[in-house]
Amino acid sequence: MLRRLAVAAALLLGLAACSGGNAPQEETSGPVKLRFLSLAWQKESLAANKEIVTKWNAEHPDIQIEYVQGDWNSVHDQLLTSFEGGDAPDIFHYEAAALGEFSKQGYLADLSSLVSSELKGQIAPGVWDTTTFDGKVTGVPFLLESQVVIANKKLLDAAGIAVPPATGGWTWDEFQANAQKLTAGETFGVAWALKSPTNRVMNLSLNFGGKFFYEEGGKTVVKVTDAEKAVPQRIHDMLYVSKTASPAALGMSGADSLPGFFGGKYAMLPGSVSLRQQMVEQAPAGFEWVTIPPLKGASSQQAANPQTLSISEDSKAKKQAMQFIEYFLNPANMATLAKGDWLVPTGKKANDELVKLTGGKQGWDVAADSAADLTISAFQKVNGYPEWKSKHATPALQQYFADKITLEQLAKQLEDGFRG
Amino acid sequence: MMKRFLQYVALMGYLIFLGFPLVWMLSTSLKPPPELVKLHPTLVPDAPTLMNYVQAFSEQQLDRAAFNSLKVALGSAVLTVIVALPASYALARFKTRVGTAALGWVLLSQLFPFVLLIIPIFLVLREVGLANTHAGLVLIYVVWALPFALWMLQGFVRNIPRELEEAAAVDGATRLQVLWRVVFPLLAPGVVATALFAFISAWNEFFFALVLIKNPDLATLPVTLARFVGIEGTARLGPLAAGSLLATIPSLLFFAFMQRRLSSGSLAGAVKG
Numbered sequence: 001m002l003r004r005l006a007v008a009a010a011l012l013l014g015l016a017a018c019s020g021g022n023a024p025q026e027e028t029s030g031p032v033k034l035r036f037l038s039l040a041w042q043k044e045s046l047a048a049n050k051e052i053v054t055k056w057n058a059e060h061p062d063i064q065i066e067y068v069q070g071d072w073n074s075v076h077d078q079l080l081t082s083f084e085g086g087d088a089p090d091i092f093h094y095e096a097a098a099l100g101e102f103s104k105q106g107y108l109a110d111l112s113s114l115v116s117s118e119l120k121g122q123i124a125p126g127v128w129d130t131t132t133f134d135g136k137v138t139g140v141p142f143l144l145e146s147q148v149v150i151a152n153k154k155l156l157d158a159a160g161i162a163v164p165p166a167t168g169g170w171t172w173d174e175f176q177a178n179a180q181k182l183t184a185g186e187t188f189g190v191a192w193a194l195k196s197p198t199n200r201v202m203n204l205s206l207n208f209g210g211k212f213f214y215e216e217g218g219k220t221v222v223k224v225t226d227a228e229k230a231v232p233q234r235i236h237d238m239l240y241v242s243k244t245a246s247p248a249a250l251g252m253s254g255a256d257s258l259p260g261f262f263g264g265k266y267a268m269l270p271g272s273v274s275l276r277q278q279m280v281e282q283a284p285a286g287f288e289w290v291t292i293p294p295l296k297g298a299s300s301q302q303a304a305n306p307q308t309l310s311i312s313e314d315s316k317a318k319k320q321a322m323q324f325i326e327y328f329l330n331p332a333n334m335a336t337l338a339k340g341d342w343l344v345p346t347g348k349k350a351n352d353e354l355v356k357l358t359g360g361k362q363g364w365d366v367a368a369d370s371a372a373d374l375t376i377s378a379f380q381k382v383n384g385y386p387e388w389k390s391k392h393a394t395p396a397l398q399q400y401f402a403d404k405i406t407l408e409q410l411a412k413q414l415e416d417g418f419r420g
Numbered sequence: 421m422m423k424r425f426l427q428y429v430a431l432m433g434y435l436i437f438l439g440f441p442l443v444w445m446l447s448t449s450l451k452p453p454p455e456l457v458k459l460h461p462t463l464v465p466d467a468p469t470l471m472n473y474v475q476a477f478s479e480q481q482l483d484r485a486a487f488n489s490l491k492v493a494l495g496s497a498v499l500t501v502i503v504a505l506p507a508s509y510a511l512a513r514f515k516t517r518v519g520t521a522a523l524g525w526v527l528l529s530q531l532f533p534f535v536l537l538i539i540p541i542f543l544v545l546r547e548v549g550l551a552n553t554h555a556g557l558v559l560i561y562v563v564w565a566l567p568f569a570l571w572m573l574q575g576f577v578r579n580i581p582r583e584l585e586e587a588a589a590v591d592g593a594t595r596l597q598v599l600w601r602v603v604f605p606l607l608a609p610g611v612v613a614t615a616l617f618a619f620i621s622a623w624n625e626f627f628f629a630l631v632l633i634k635n636p637d638l639a640t641l642p643v644t645l646a647r648f649v650g651i652e653g654t655a656r657l658g659p660l661a662a663g664s665l666l667a668t669i670p671s672l673l674f675f676a677f678m679q680r681r682l683s684s685g686s687l688a689g690a691v692k693g
Contacts, residue, residue, distance in 0.1 A: 035634070041650040046479055067636070069480075071646040074630055077535070081631045085542040087551070255457075255654050263459030282453045 031062045032317040034090040034324065037070045037079075039307075042277065045340030052333050056324060063320045065091075083107040088312040090321045096130035096141060097305045097380060103133040109311040110136040114322040119329065122347035126375030127304055133381075139308030142329050143337065144344040146273045146294055146370035147203055147302055148363070149175070153288035155182055155267040166365035169293030169300060172207065172234055179244035182267035191249035191266035192235055193257040197397040198389045199305070202379050204231045207297030212414070213378040213385075220382055222418040224411035230297060232400060233407055240403050250401055262287060270295075273370065276363045277342040291363030294370050302370075303377035306346055344371045384418070392417025442668065448661035449473065456657050472658035473666075476648075482663055484637065485644035490670055492554050492629075492640060493622040496561035500569050500618035501611055503562065508573035509603065513582075523574075526567040534627050542632060552634045560628050565618040572617070576610030577603070612678050623671050641667050 040049040046069075053067045068089060070078060075094060079102070082088040088107065102108050115137065120128070123141060131139040149170075156163060159181040164170055170178065179189030194200060202212060210228035213220055238245035246266060249257050254271040255278060261269050262284055269275065279289050294300045309328065311321045327333070334350035335357055344367050345351050351368045358364040379385050396413035399405045405413070443463070448456065450468040455461070476482055511519050541560060542551060550556030580603060588598045604611075626642040633639055645667060648660035 041647055041656070043475065043479060043656075068634065069636060069639075069647055071643075071649060072651045073649055074627070074646060077538075077627070078630055081538050081542060084539045085546065085551075087542075087546070087634065253654065258457040259459045259461075262454075262457055265459070278457070282457045284454050284458075 031064075032320050033064045033066060034315070034317055034321055035066045035068055036324070037068045037075075037089040037092040039070050039072050039075060039093045040337075040340070041071065042341055045337060048333075048336045048340040052328055052336075056327055060324075063317070063324060065324055079107075083312070083314075086314060088314055090312055090315040090317065091324065092310055092312070093307065094139070094310065095305055095307050096139065099131055099138045099308060099310060100133050100381065100383075102310075103136060103138045107313055108136070108138040109313050109315065109318050110138070111140065111311065111322065112137045114311075114318060115140065116326055119326055119347075122331070122349060124346070124372075124375070127306055127346050129376040130304055130306060130380055131308055131310075139310040140325055140329060141304075141306035141308050141346045142334055143307040143341060144304050144346055144371060144374050145306075146344055146367065146374055147200070147270065148273050148275075148294055148366060148370065149268050149270045149292035150261070150275055150279060150363075151268045151290050151292055152261065152264070152266075153290050155187065155264070156290070159267075163290050164292060166293055166360070166369045169295060171296045172230075175295050176234065176238060176242065176244070179238060179268065180242055183242075183244040187264060188246040188249075188266050189244040190238060190268045190270065191246050191252070191257045191260060192238070192270060192401075193249050193252040193254050194235075194397075194401060195251055195253045195256070196394070197401060198393040199303075201231055201393075201397060202377060203303040203305075204295070206301040206303055206375070206377055207231065207295060207299060209298055211378040213382050213418075220418075222388070222415045224414050228414075229407055229411065232397065232410065236401060236403070236407070239401065247402075258282060268292070273344060273363070273367045274342040276367075280362060291366040293366045294373050300370075300373045301375055302373055303380065304374035305380065306374075307341075307343070342367075344368065344374070346371070388418045442665070445661045445665050448657055449665050451658065453658060472662040476659040476663040476666075479659065480644050480647055480663070481637075481639075482641070482644060482666065485639055485641045486667065486670065488554065488638060489623055489641040489667075492557050492561065493619045493670075495554070495558040496565065496622035497615040497619040499558060499562045500565045501615050504566060504569040504573050504614055505604070505607070505611065507566075508570050509577050509599070511570065512574040512577035523571070526570055530567055538628070538631055541628075545632065551632060552638065554638060557629060557632055557640075558622075560632070561618070561622040561625065564625075564628075565621050569614045569618060573607070573610050573614055576607055576613075580606050616675060616678055619674055620671055 036053065038049050040046045050067060053065050057064055070093070075092075076098060079088065079092065079094070083102070083105070099108065112135075119140065127141050127144070128137065131137060131141055151163075153163070156178075159178070161178050161181060182189035205212065205228055208227045208230040210225075210230060212222055212224070212228050214223050215221075235245070239247055239250070246260070249260065249266065254269065254275050257266065257269055257271075258278055260266050262282070273291075276291060283289060294302060309325050311318050311325070315321055329337075329347070329350075331347055331349035331353050334345045334347050335353035338345035338350065338354055339357065345354060351371055355364060355368045360368070382388075393414055396405070396410050396417070400407065400410040447463050447465060449472050450470070451465045452467055452469050452471065455465055455467070511523060545551040545556045545559075550559065584602055584606075585598050588602045589595075593601065624642060625640075626646065629640040629643050630646075633643070645660065645663050648663065649655045
């Protein structure tokens, strides 16, 4: 054991010295085989991914794609070790929020000159910004997740509440008033499933212009002004002042709150647009549900953290890899992938295609319309955000939502916790 | 009578405690999606279905993954025993400073976290052509299981009275004969326990298998099962339960096969006076 470890340590040092860091890779011409790490996990999405790859391989004998299945929970470690070990997949699926760290280490290829103007024009500039670091485009964003409200249609009807059209959702005031109308007996108007509260609060705070992170004298600082306080305060009020939100749901994830929702304990579930899939697959027979568009504060803007496709800097066939990405994300394919994951495609044409494909049913009209509200937020570019989130923001928000600290104490903990 | 009854009640309670997760997993694997999110879930599914098993097998190569896991786990168990058996005998019987230091190091080596070792291990395996192979994975699992296996086995060796070996030597047995005919048969329970430990560690291991194996056809069962879990821990409970239940069967069978040899008592009365 001792010897083995000594050998391992010695080899590590030797190899580290010999590895030559991130030297530019020579591009290959001629037939290539590329590895594509996909994180698709839903049944339909898996099938769509595999089908597109099979079609590509049949049509492009010189650029063969090996489909490798990964999983969301361990992909970060898997990629990190692959990058360090010089054995990273050529193309990989991940999310914008994770790319900054990899980009800083030089693991990701700059796609600026590789992306076609057609694909570039399909995706909104605010969404491209989420994958752009120091001027380098490190990934092609392709699937977005907006925050909507899923509601029990029968309970809405019984309370005399009309379902708003896909193009115009409720304001927060209207939402809170409707939650009040829906709260009766054993039923709460809302279940805020806030097991991981920070990203939800960051995303929704853009409704009131809350950015949390500001530049001051060349330094990044956290500031909690009225704009940042708005969303936490409104949620807190629903829990403890109007008592229209269930405190029991606070520690749940979106999926955990479904039994209560289907059982009539909660009338509305604010959550991801992808929750619709569980509605379709798991709702009991006869259960009617509707998708309410994103809530509006000063605007209905939300932070976008799109799923992305990136190319490793170590790949010897970046052009061919990009060719595959362009094919994989053409409007028809992007629409199919979004449908499989119940998410929103970033491409405008893909969005139109998806509404046509689904007839706008099962909340697809709302999902498609919400794409326009998604943009970058300041927190997505901040170094040290993950640490601040886990060590300070999440515990502080959990305490505030559990009514253990005041709004002012929450603000102080959030501000003091960040050491830019 | 009452005492025996209470013993049975306690035993039954313990069995339920141990077995309930498996029963619940079986129940979950037979439920259609709407039953998985019922406000008041039931143990017996209202409308049992095998759909989750069909989905689990049609979407992921569970049979191949199970075969891969079995191959790697059996290889690790056999190799661990082969290496640990003579080493533990030497550690238990020959008192040297090196032996004491080695045992200390064996304990110390358990403090290194996986994450610290994974990149050096990957680089070493790649250099010797064992990255992305089951042989490489077996090698890592053996190294990983050895410290505990050594500690465990040398305890068993110490329990064998030296007098038995001396008696065999007096009767004219060579050292190899003493080991083969006297020591090793008496060590059978220890060997079985070591093999079980190495088998189960390798069968359940996830992280090394995830990082070291790139070829989808070589993926092991834990890595394949993880694909039923999505973003932020959201899982496809039905297929996951179906796959996980099937994944427990080989280790249960292996344990059932080996546990008969775990019995002690071979040494009772071996040394008198």
